[in-house]
Amino acid sequence: MIKDQAQICHEFANSMRKKMLEMSEISSGPMHWGGSFSCAEILATLYCAVLNVKDKGLDDMHKDKFLLSKGHAAMAVYSAMNLSGLLSDELLETYQQDGSIISELLEADRSLGFETSGGSLGLGLSYGAGLALAAKRKNYPYKVYVLVGDGEMNEGSIWEALMFASQHRLDNLTLIIDSNGLQSDGPTSEIVGGGSMKDRLCSFGWNTISVDGHCCKQLTEALACSNEKGMPKAIIANTIKGKGVSFFENDFTWHDRSLKGTELEKAGEEVSRLVGNEL
Amino acid sequence: MNITSANIRTWARLGQRGAFFGIAMPEIASEKNNVKLLTADLALLSGMDRFIKAHPEKFLNTGIAEQNMIGIAAGLAMDGDCVFATTYASFIAVRSLEHIRQHLSHLGCNVKIVGSAAGVVAAKSGVSHWATEDMAFMRALPNLTVLSAADSFEAIKMAEYAANTDTPVYIRLSGGLNCPVVYTEDYDFKAGRMVCLRKAGRTAIIATGLMVAESMKAAELLAEKGVECSVYNMHTIKPIDRSTLDDIFAENDLIVTVEEHNTIGGMGSAVAEYKATLANTPRQVFIGFPDGFAEAGSQRYVWEQKGLTDTQIADRIINELRHS
Known part of the structure; x- marks a missing residue:
């Protein structure tokens, strides 16, 4: 059962990559390839197997909250939502156009399902903890998922929120770290690494699980298992920045960059092969 | 209440x-x-x-x-x-x-x-x-x-x-404990609507926060010296009360804004920004913290360094009127 679902998630992730490359044809500027491709499986698993947001009959008390704190992966969210039927093709075609609601960095629009703005790093977990606390106090069943980058863990306010969430036993809150090992200027370990992230999160009172962030089976199991009672959950998803296109992978210069010349064609061929292999 | x-x-x-x-x-x-x-x-x-x-x-x-x-x-x-x-x-x-x-x-x-x-x-x-x-x-x-x-x-x-x-x-x-009283009885508080506390002469003091009480005392000191002025409490900095300001600009020759705040960006700036859009308005004097810090001490000691006490406000207005 899980294997089937994992397979669906994998196909979905590669379709997202294809969709993002298509979006570059309407974008006039650079796009955040590295951090968007690294979290494709995470988002695919969330949208295909975890979040209940596709059920349009749910009210706000029941509907899960997904917060993209690493707002630069907006295009990954747009593609996932489009493929899930939550964002129209028409809207997707306005990507990065003048006056569009779907901008390069995710901006809040609750009517569209964008719970918060994510451009400024380190803000999402506090907000998510507030949403989780509200649900706890009112016995609402929704769950809160916050996706951050490993570079984003440099931000001090994240650690304020980590302490708060364990203090308040927010076991309806899940933090997912897209741990692709690179930030804008280079390797995260060489900038403000600080040793084992898992040890640090555990010491902050979080139920912490480390997974292969490109393995939808591991992601599904980690996301689907119930939080330990009274503990918020952190999933360190070990990923490859730019995963899916050979020249994006592990090259931090593809953090935010325009595709030039034949690059789009080459990337398209590689992603098409990924999609093709699954069929 | x-x-x-x-x-x-x-x-x-x-x-x-x-x-x-x-x-x-x-x-x-x-x-x-x-x-x-x-x-x-x-x-x-x-x-x-x-x-x-x-x-x-x-x-x-x-x-x-x-x-x-x-x-x-x-x-x-x-x-x-x-x-x-x-x-x-x-x-x-x-x-x-x-x-x-x-x-x-x-x-x-x-x-x-x-x-x-x-x-x-x-x-x-x-x-x-x-x-x-x-x-x-x-x-x-x-x-x-x-x-x-x-x-x-x-x-x-x-x-x-x-x-x-x-x-x-x-x-x-x-302020801390023992805050000076401006309102001794009930009044109509409306966000976005300034309150006129005293109306006289052709000089208007517009104050906010603790500077309202201080400005009222300054107005008393000025009145003793035969200089009349109005005092307004601008309790809402945003949205600014344009219609009352229109009247104040029309009825006065000198506007004095008083605030316990940097003169850059505060209440005085808000008044000036609106005033700048209008023709033939009176001159404005900014009283507040001129850009820069002060030495620590008692609150009055800090105010004195910046000219924010009642007597300093009154003296400043007399000087400004002399040079108008």
């Missing part, structure tokens, strides 16, 4: 912060189920004991983590709660600025941020605990209403107003 002379005196003794959190908030929370009160570890110093005792489920100490407090407040507010979040103005308006910008200003979360000890009441603590730029920061954020209380009674009025709106508000509370 039971408004009597005795109560007004009691509220003044408690100061703006004590009246706001110790008197207004417990009562508001009894009437409104959706009210929450968050502090970044300043409950006792803010006089929240009564609130905590009466409404423990509506109270939350988020710890000494002001940025996180704003995010938590925003999250709590998304389900219809009206969340008050407070700490010293120096921390809430400066350290948490970006969180306020993203969650309150842009997202419009129903959070009321209350900055206490604004200005230089924590005079001996020095610059870290002063807030003389907070109005500039808050005023520049879209969708925020910016209020600044003249006395404890007005602070209570602001709490009631804020609890009955569903948009973000910044409330600037200044």
Whole structure:
């Protein structure tokens, strides 16, 4: 059962990559390839197997909250939502156009399902903890998922929120770290690494699980298992920045960059092969 | 709220912060189920004991983590709660600025941020605990209403107003215990509408916060010397009261703005920005903290360095009129 679902998630992730490359044809500027491709499986698993947001009959008390704190992966969210039927093709075609609601960095629009703005790093977990606390106090069943980058863990306010969430036993809150090992200027370990992230999160009172962030089976199991009672959950998803296109992978210069010349064609061929292999 | 002379005196003794959190908030929370009160570890110093005792489920100490407090407040507010979040103005308006910008200003979360000890009441603590730029920061954020209380009674009025709106508000509370009284009896508080406290002559003092009481004393001193002037309390910095300002500009030859705040970006700047759009308006004198810090000491000592005491305000106006 899980294997089937994992397979669906994998196909979905590669379709997202294809969709993002298509979006570059309407974008006039650079796009955040590295951090968007690294979290494709995470988002695919969330949208295909975890979040209940596709059920349009749910009210706000029941509907899960997904917060993209690493707002630069907006295009990954747009593609996932489009493929899930939550964002129209028409809207997707306005990507990065003048006056569009779907901008390069995710901006809040609750009517569209964008719970918060994510451009400024380190803000999402506090907000998510507030949403989780509200649900706890009112016995609402929704769950809160916050996706951050490993570079984003440099931000001090994240650690304020980590302490708060364990203090308040927010076991309806899940933090997912897209741990692709690179930030804008280079390797995260060489900038403000600080040793084992898992040890640090555990010491902050979080139920912490480390997974292969490109393995939808591991992601599904980690996301689907119930939080330990009274503990918020952190999933360190070990990923490859730019995963899916050979020249994006592990090259931090593809953090935010325009595709030039034949690059789009080459990337398209590689992603098409990924999609093709699954069929 | 039971408004009597005795109560007004009691509220003044408690100061703006004590009246706001110790008197207004417990009562508001009894009437409104959706009210929450968050502090970044300043409950006792803010006089929240009564609130905590009466409404423990509506109270939350988020710890000494002001940025996180704003995010938590925003999250709590998304389900219809009206969340008050407070700490010293120096921390809430400066350290948490970006969180306020993203969650309150842009997202419009129903959070009321209350900055206490604004200005230089924590005079001996020095610059870290002063807030003389907070109005500039808050005023520049879209969708925020910016209020600044003249006395404890007005602070209570602001709490009631804020609890009955569903948009973000910044409330600037200044002074410590024994706050000077501006309003000895009930008055009509309307956000966005200045209050005329004294009307005479062709000089208008527009003041905010503790400078309202100080300006009233200055006006008395001036009257003794035969110089008449009006005094207005600009308790709402944003949105600015254009129609009253139109009348003030038409009726006066000199405008004097007085604030316990940097002269860049504060109430005086707000008045000047509007005035600059109009033709044939009177000259404006800015009294406040000229750009720069001051030496620590008693509050009056700091005010004296900046020319903010009643006698200094009066002398300055006489000098300005002489040179007009």
